[in-house]
Amino acid sequence: MTAMVTLPDIEEARRRIAGHVVSTPLLRSQALSRQSGAPIFLKLENHQKTGSFKLRGATNAILCLSEDARSRGLATASTGNHGRAVAHAARTLGARATICLSGLVPANKVEAIRSLGAEIRIVGRSQDDAMREVERLVSEEGMSFVPPFDDAGVIAGQGTIGLEIADSMPDVTLVLVPLSGGGLASGVAAAIKGRRLQARVIGISMERGAAMAASIAAGAPLDVQEVETLADSLGGGIGLDNRLTFAMCRDLLDNVILLSESEIAEGIRHAALVEGEIVEGAGAVGIAALLAGKIRPDGPTAIVVSGGNIDPALHSQIVNDIKSGVA
């Protein structure tokens, strides 16, 4: 049996992060319910503080550190939703966060993280260079690394979404979860299965560079080439030295579905025009999988809408169906 995060860990995380994160709305979609013939509910983490669920895991991981470790500061190397989450959580918990970024990160992304109160360190020309600086801060300055997904505290924090779904929908039969490094999917699946709900939990990634799907198929963590995708928050590998999320996703997910770029665009468009929600590509994949007919709900279904941080110009381009290089 491999190491796993289990229901008691997730229940403890829920108590720990209560008051620091929003219990997001779980709203019925009339349009998707009518279309699919089953009750479909959207778990709207685009309404979470910082615009994505990542705040749950980051907050729990930071609260799991000792006072002493917290006072020496936190470090990570993400330009995206994880970076925002660590910056915000650190500030509200009274800790210092240093976010290491490569010199290639665009100025607007750097400013977005700086404005959340984090210290920014620009190093090198790649994500690997930024990560090496994080390792230096950990070894030489005693800071704590807050990992984006492969960490028991992070997984338990993301799993609190599964508890909120289970409490509101004890009759749920299908849960759709965006899947990248697998912290979100591992946590949600552990909560749903831990509560002994008879529900399938299905992970959804993009066809372009789905590292977890390829790793599960191969039976071991694999590197895949990272390519541009509308679901940019789902990019990146799972780590060849993956400790937790590979085994948890392999053992707990009932299936993994892959989507094309045009299917993801359709999900973003539906969220905006029909549901009235601004959702980023990664957050729209559950909706997109239903719309594409790649999953058939057999009863009450919960779709995790994981985030809403999308460049406004790109969003309006997609909603207005203007063809770009990506779509």
Ligand SMILES: *Cc1c(COP(=O)(O)O)cnc(C)c1O
């Ligand atoms: C990080 C992220 C994901 C994927 O989460 P993992 O834990 O890496 O699988 C999905 N959606 C959004 C919006 C994210 O920021």
